[in-house]
Amino acid sequence: MTEIRYIAPSSLEEAIGAYAAAAGAARILAGGTDLLVQMRAGVVSPGTIIDIKKIAEATGIEETPEGGFRLGAAVSGAALAEHPRFGQAWPGVLEAVNLIGSTQVQGRASPGGNLCNGSPAGDSVPAMVAAGAVVTLQGPNGRRTMPVEAFPAGPGRTNLAPGEILVSFTLPPRPKGSSDAYLRMIPRTEMDIAVVGVGVNLTLENGTVTAARVGLGAVAPTVLLVEAAAKALIGSKLEEAALEAAAEACRAACKPIDDKRGTIVYRTKVAGVLLKRTVAIAAERAGRN
Amino acid sequence: MAKMHVATTINGEPEEFLCEPHDSMLDLLRGALGLTGAKEGCGTGDCGACSIMLDGRLVCSCLMLAPEAEGRKIDTIEGMAQGETLHPLQQKFLEMAALQCGICTPGVLMASRALLERNPDPTETEVRFWLAGNLCRCTGYDKIVRAVLETAAEMRGAA
Numbered sequence: 001m002t003e004i005r006y007i008a009p010s011s012l013e014e015a016i017g018a019y020a021a022a023a024g025a026a027r028i029l030a031g032g033t034d035l036l037v038q039m040r041a042g043v044v045s046p047g048t049i050i051d052i053k054k055i056a057e058a059t060g061i062e063e064t065p066e067g068g069f070r071l072g073a074a075v076s077g078a079a080l081a082e083h084p085r086f087g088q089a090w091p092g093v094l095e096a097v098n099l100i101g102s103t104q105v106q107g108r109a110s111p112g113g114n115l116c117n118g119s120p121a122g123d124s125v126p127a128m129v130a131a132g133a134v135v136t137l138q139g140p141n142g143r144r145t146m147p148v149e150a151f152p153a154g155p156g157r158t159n160l161a162p163g164e165i166l167v168s169f170t171l172p173p174r175p176k177g178s179s180d181a182y183l184r185m186i187p188r189t190e191m192d193i194a195v196v197g198v199g200v201n202l203t204l205e206n207g208t209v210t211a212a213r214v215g216l217g218a219v220a221p222t223v224l225l226v227e228a229a230a231k232a233l234i235g236s237k238l239e240e241a242a243l244e245a246a247a248e249a250c251r252a253a254c255k256p257i258d259d260k261r262g263t264i265v266y267r268t269k270v271a272g273v274l275l276k277r278t279v280a281i282a283a284e285r286a287g288r289n
Numbered sequence: 290m291a292k293m294h295v296a297t298t299i300n301g302e303p304e305e306f307l308c309e310p311h312d313s314m315l316d317l318l319r320g321a322l323g324l325t326g327a328k329e330g331c332g333t334g335d336c337g338a339c340s341i342m343l344d345g346r347l348v349c350s351c352l353m354l355a356p357e358a359e360g361r362k363i364d365t366i367e368g369m370a371q372g373e374t375l376h377p378l379q380q381k382f383l384e385m386a387a388l389q390c391g392i393c394t395p396g397v398l399m400a401s402r403a404l405l406e407r408n409p410d411p412t413e414t415e416v417r418f419w420l421a422g423n424l425c426r427c428t429g430y431d432k433i434v435r436a437v438l439e440t441a442a443e444m445r446g447a448a
Contacts, residue, residue: 006293006310006356029354036352037333039311049310051357078346102422103400104337107348190421191335 008051012058012138012167015050020140020163022048028165030058030074031108033101034117057167058112061086067173073112073166081106090171091285092180092199096127099184102191112166115148118156121194121218125152127182129215129225130199133171139164149215152222175211178203179285183278184217185270187261194218195262198250198274200282202233209233209283214246214275219254219267226253229275238283246279247272297358299324300368308355315339315350317358318365326366326395330424337423340396341365347403349422366395369402378402378440387436389427397423401437409445413438 009015019026025047029035038044052058058072061083069086077097080086087094100109100123114122115135125148133148140163148169153159160166180201186192197217203210214229228249236242256267292307299322306321318324318341330336332351339350342364369376378401381387388394397420404411404419411419416437417430425433 104349107346
């Protein structure tokens, strides 16, 4: 292994300065559950490792004055699960984050790392897309925000500009009657990579869907926001016709690969099935809120 | 490049060490610190044989850089028994023969203790999901799960 420098700055400005100075030869360390594996495999060999876990903004879980949540990019799955209110407001986001790896991996792995890894199958991403999360990025030219669905650029690629760091996720306030859910299809019961993942976020008023978002993972080069599926649900009372129309929208959005985990035909069919199951869970939860 | 100086706490005692920036915590524990209880199974966070506690959370020490230990609190299997007195989990694993070759055992014990600290009355399903990141090549899972459930019951009784 070539010489590596490790730094753990306590301010974002310092981290961004070091990241920019390294001109592409640095990697950001959050939980390290992807980065250290990639380094060991020789896939990446950074000159500088910048640990962002000493930066308060990157590790905090805050409730915003508007009633939403702001999650630091490096918050671990375990820390998120321990928060007294996050899981009540966003059970779908929480279950998606908590599906990533084992208990040990949850002690370190973060939603920010999951997003920056750029995998189309990252479990937290469809749930964040469904939640309408907005990511905050900061680089040498300052701060900007973008909807989470605009962040991935392709397998292993993101729309971070050179020198930019993912700082946090902001989740919107929760109107009454809202909830979310995430389901993934894997060939075994635990510790596997999604063949299809579906995140659904719903708001119900007297049984009628007034707002909906659907995120679809592992069936295209990036996680998708399926607006046509949401449109099919909004205004309905989740009758079979509306569910079938939303499922068809998900199947139509699929552009999957054929691999050992699932064929194109299988992934496409499962996307529709999972949409219906995930909607049912989100609706049941929303009915209680 | 100069080695990094790291000051940390291991099993309740202050500890200092020198490391390369890319050393894993597991390398340091098993090497310079001589704490060989944690094992390297896969080196990629899949097997759990290197499980330790970092600030009260279960992590794979193979997926942690040694310099990350600065200012943190680490607990390893070496700190589990109190002198000659085994932790109830250790005692029960012996009594119920919940191990074969023993390579996975330190990680399984660390993970099981972390579970019982959070959930003193887990169901069998909860034990199996919690321990899903601890692989046993001897396929001794049933005895492990039974020993954890039995220990939990005893510890509840004693409390």
